[in-house]
Amino acid sequence: MNLNYNTDNNLINVLQDVSFEVDYKETISVVGESGSGKTSLIMLIGGLEKASSGKIEFKDFEISSLKEDEISEIRRKDIGIVFQSCYLIPNYTAIENVSLALEINKIKDPINKAKEILDKFGLGNRLNNLPSQLSGGEQQRVAIARSIVMKPELILADEPTGNLDSENSELISNILFDYVKEENASLIMVTHDNKLANLSKRIIKIKDGKIE
Amino acid sequence: MVKLNKNQNFSLYFKYALRDLTRSYNKILSIIITLFISLFILSSIMTIEDSLENELNENAKLLLGGDIEIDYNNREGDQTKIDKITKFATVSQMVEFSTMISTVNKKINKTSFTRVKSVDQFYPLYGNAFYEPNDALEKLNQIESSILVNENIFKNLNLKINDIVKVQDKEFKVIGIVKVLPDIGGAFVFGDFALTGKKTLDKLDLNTLGSFLNYEYKVKFNKSVNSKEGIKRVESLFKDQNRVRLRYPENSAGGIRRIVDNFSQFLSLVSISAMLIAGIGIANTLLSFINQKNSSIAVQKAIGVFSGNIKTIYYLQLAILLVLITVFSYGLSFFLIPIVDKYISDGLGLNIEASFSFLNLIIVFLVGMLVMIIFSIPTVNSIDQVKASNLFRNVFQSLQFNYSVKSVIISIVLLIILISLFAIRSSIPFYSVAYFVSFFICLLIFYYLSVTIIYLLKKYKNSKISVKIAVKNITQSKSITPITIMSLGLGMTLLLTLTFVGSNFKREISKSIPEIAPDYFFLGIQNDQREKFEKMIFNSDNKSKIEVVPMVSAGLVKINGIDPNSYIKNTNDSYWVIMNDRRISWSDEIPKDNPLTQGSWWDLSSPDKLQISLDSKVAQDFGVKIGDIFTLNIYGREIDGEVVNFRLVDYRDLSINFAMLLNPQFANKIPHEYLSTVKFNNIDKFDGINFLDEFPSVSIVKISDYLKKVTDVLNKVFIAVIIISTVTVIIGLVVISSAIIVQGKIKTFQNLVFKILGFSKKEIIYSSLIEFIITFFSIILFSTIFSIVSSKFIIENIFQLKWLFEFDIFLNVTITVGLVTMILIVFTNLKYLSPKVYPLVRNE
Known part of the structure; x- marks a missing residue:
């Protein structure tokens, strides 16, 4: 697939002829310099951007040909996204941020299920705290809980430990890799952290929009 | 693809909406x-x-005073027909007339022009009247020559219970005060009024014209008679009676x-x-x-x-x-x-x-x-x-x-x-639609005004840094200029328009009209009294200006053979001409202030033919053309007359003006009386009490008393209107302050940069003031133009009064709103004047 932008009569090739497959249970780290196209890659996979050409297939769907609402429907259930900045909804408590993902999927007893996962992540005593009352590591754990509470088959993570200290980074990476193992999911993770990247089964290196 | 059912999700979205609202309502406080x-x-x-x-x-x-009202106008009712009605209903006869009441034996005697209601023992058929003392109404029909007056007369004439007052040349005992009457649908709403018994009426020398006499019969059906059936029976009795008007409960209190x-x-x-x-x-x-x-x-x-x-x-x-x-x-x-x-x-x-x-x-x-x-x-x-x-x-x-x-x-x-x-x-739907159209035109103009200001200011170069900042604030992409100009501009336009309308109206009523209007109207001067009357007026003040005209009461019953009530609606501006009998007059010459607009003055070669001169506005409202035939009912006789000309009648000066004038060659034969207006050189020289001793049956209307009453009512209405229209400005100000708050983050950043660059608070405030002055003066300029155009149209075209630009009122309104707006803007901006560097650097 390819991704190009037109700016002031200049064509910028963000991604060129990028092609790879991801198996179930596979963990992939995408590494590369800033501006190489790593984030754009996972944006395309998550259906948050449209490829200029080429195809992205996820399970039986061809994401690149679906409408926005149809992609949203897939994201709801099967794709979890973790951002570098946690992006919790500021006026929702920890438990409300997590239960949001369950409620829009009409999952029964969302509050207890959200509580369960937050307990598992060591946040049992922070359930009713607003994001502003949580530390950076706690916020990221809530964000990951929200991303995986629907047990998605694919996790897209963009620098999930980028804003964290080493202790919290380890905690977060353990959560992500344990989840992949337990739920037979796949993980595509953009990272600058070599230590974290080395935990993945495969590393894809991108330079100037191309896979090296 | 599995789609979620939207209906099933409604409760979920509702829950989220409620949650967001309860946690963020302070951010939408201005909404x-x-x-x-x-x-x-x-x-x-x-x-x-x-x-x-x-x-x-x-x-x-209750307001009508019965199940149906039979109005005989200025004639007494047909007793045979009334007797027929009394077989299935109670009939209460009532006679209303206007006359003078004056005090006697007081140090300073006073007079009052009063509408008197003469009632019988059945009054009121519906509802309750309240008096002081409680048995006053019962006594009214027992004690001869007794009268009840309303609170205003009681107070103004400085009366006490059992005082004697003079009505015409007869003396009456004031036996009580009328507090509330149930049937207030007619002329009793605003003026002074009194009640007398039926017997008292016979003592008075009432004439049918000057006293504006009106005979009414209120009917209350017996319990055994169904309302609809009763009304049908009454209608059948009067079906061929053109001069009798039937009024129904739904028509009560039309005014x-x-x-x-x-x-x-x-x-x-x-x-x-x-x-x-x-x-x-x-x-x-x-x-x-x-x-x-x-x-x-x-x-x-x-x-x-x-x-x-x-x-x-x-x-x-x-x-x-x-x-x-x-x-x-x-x-x-x-x-x-x-x-x-x-x-x-x-x-x-x-x-x-x-x-x-x-x-x-x-x-x-x-x-x-x-x-x-x-x-x-x-x-x-x-x-x-x-x-x-x-x-x-x-x-x-x-x-x-x-x-x-x-x-x-x-x-x-x-x-x-x-x-x-x-x-x-x-x-009147048309007025509403016209109002909306004007509103949106103003809105568009104010929007484009803001666009123009931004465009012009972008080209404007000034080396002074405060001016530069002010200009930048106005012209920046997220400036509040369009919102300020639109919201405050519309509010100011409305407030100024209503203020101009109100102040012009009040000035005309309280100053301009009294200057040109006569001091007194004298009603009911008989033929043989005219000379004596003029002499008496001159004796009191030889420099007084008197105008005396003949007068007769007539009803316009047909236009070209058709009853005008059948096709002219009561919303028509000139409906009053056909609503009841009108007083009409005649004149040899074209009245000075009534220029002809169409047709020619009387055809002297046809003295036996009734010719009519009509108010051009009435002609336009009724669609009447020169040569059309009016059928007038004068003293029960229907006479056909040809409309020969139209006059431009200006009622504003309160002088003698008639919608219809007749040719004197024909009209002089009709029994008539006189109406006079007098403008005294020195009004204090006229003694009303002395005058009434000589002319007990003549009624005096002091114009200034009526204008004062009208001004009092107008003042109250004016205050209510201004308060309500001020709300639009208040809302405009809330919108502006919320827009400033919305801008808050940008302002804080901007002021922080200024702070780092070494600007003083004073310079930032100064630039805010320049910004305010540019914006506010543009608003005032356009609001003033719009309000002048609209208020001039309303005053001159709807009220037909003289419009003047009242600079002091304009100044008061604009300075007040300007100050409030400026204080609000400065006050709202105040918290952004001293930004703390630390949270901004931390991007919090």
Whole structure:
């Protein structure tokens, strides 16, 4: 697939002829310099951007040909996204941020299920705290809980430990890799952290929009 | 692909809407305030109108004084027919007339022009009259030559119970005070009034013209007679009687109904203006609210919530807000009723009670909903601009109003529904539609004014840094200039227009008209009294100007052989000409202030033919042409006359003016009396008491007394109107302050940069003042032009009075609003003047 932008009569090739497959249970780290196209890659996979050409297939769907609402429907259930900045909804408590993902999927007893996962992540005593009352590591754990509470088959993570200290980074990476193992999911993770990247089964290196 | 059922999800979205609203309501406080003020005003107007309508409808028989009224005008009723009615109903005879009441044996005797109601023992057939003492009405028909006067006469003539007053040349004992009469539908609403017994009437020397005598018979059907059946029986008795008018309960208090309708139409339009101005603020605040939620919306999109569902959540928040505010404002409007009741019972003698109307509640909600949707569509649609991919870049672009073809069409359709809703409910739909059209034209002009100012200022170069900053603030892409100019401009236009209308009206009534108007009207001067009358006036003041004209009462019963009541509606401006008998006169020459507009003056070769000169406005309103035939009923005889010319009649000077004049060669043969106006050189030289001793049957109307009463009523109306129109300015100010608050973050950043660059607070405040002066003076300039044009049109075309630009009033209003706006802007900006560097550097 390819991704190009037109700016002031200049064509910028963000991604060129990028092609790879991801198996179930596979963990992939995408590494590369800033501006190489790593984030754009996972944006395309998550259906948050449209490829200029080429195809992205996820399970039986061809994401690149679906409408926005149809992609949203897939994201709801099967794709979890973790951002570098946690992006919790500021006026929702920890438990409300997590239960949001369950409620829009009409999952029964969302509050207890959200509580369960937050307990598992060591946040049992922070359930009713607003994001502003949580530390950076706690916020990221809530964000990951929200991303995986629907047990998605694919996790897209963009620098999930980028804003964290080493202790919290380890905690977060353990959560992500344990989840992949337990739920037979796949993980595509953009990272600058070599230590974290080395935990993945495969590393894809991108330079100037191309896979090296 | 499995789609979630939208209906099943409603409760979920509702839950989220409620949660967002309860946690973020402080961020949309200006929406809540402006929406509440405008809905409260609308609710109040509707509740008051509804309560008044209910009072008028429920008490229609009471206000009419019977199940049906038979009006014989200035003739006594046909006793044979009345006797026939008494077989199935109770008939109460009533005679109303105007006369003078004067005190006797006081140090300084006073007089009062009074409408007297002579009643029999059956009065009132419906409802209760309240007197002091309680048995006063019973005594009225027992004690000969007794009279009850209203509180105003009692106070003004300095009377005591059992005092003697003179009515014409007869003496009467004041046996009590009338507090409230149930049948206030007629002329008794505003003027002074008194009650006498039926026997008393015979003692007085009443003449049919000058006393404006009116014989009425109120009918109350026996219990065994069904109302409809009774009315049919009465109608059948009078079917061929052109001169007898039947009045029904639904026609009672027509004057009050018209006042209520017109006043509430006007106030409703003011309230919808307030609401539309509030709409501008709603759009702006909501956009800022959604902008603040930019990342939350992106997160929702990232985890798979549809854009449409997010919009639903925001619309639901607005709907919840609207329901709560509607119920609260409608409920609160009920608390106004006791205050209005006090005001109305003093003025009109009506007592109103708050009554719940589900329809009104729905209408208030509907109006609020339409305004809210119209203004929130482009704002909520901006949610489509939020991209979940922004979360990866941590860059959020400010959202802009999102106009799609579909949303523009929906907005226009909703706007048409809103205008129709007001137009259909108003008594004169054309005025409502015209008002809306003017409103939107003003809105557009103010918008383009802001665009022009921004364009011109972008080209303007000035080296002074404060001016540069001010110009930059006005011209920057997210400046509040358009919102300030539109919201304050519309409010100022409305306030200035109503102030100009009110002040011109008051000036004309209290100053200009008395200067040119006569001091007194003298009614009912008989043929043999005319010489003596003129002599007496000259003896009191030999420099007085007297005008004496003949007068006769006539009814216009047919126009070209057709009853005009069958095709001319009571909403017609000139309906008064056919409503009752009119006083008409005749003249040899064309009256000085009544120039001919069409046709020629009398044809002297046809002295035996009745010729009519008609007011050109009446001719236009009735569609009458030269050569048309009017059938006049004069003393029961129908006479055909040809309309030979039209005159431009100017009623403003309160001199003698008639809608119809007759050719004197013909009219002199008709039995008549005289009407006179007198303008004294020195009004103090005229002694009314002395005059009434000589002319007991002549009635005197002192113009200044009536103008004072009118001015008093106008003052109250003026205050109410100004208070309500000030609300539009207040809403405009709330919109501006919310716009400044919305700008807060930008302002803080900007002021921080200024701080780092070494600007003083003084310089920043100075630049704010320059910004205010540029914006406010542009608003004032255009608001003044609009208000001059509209108030001039209203005063000159609708009220037909002289319009003057009153600079002092203009200055008072603009300086007051200007100061309040400036204080508000400075006060709102104050917290952004000293930004703390640390949180900004930390990007908090």
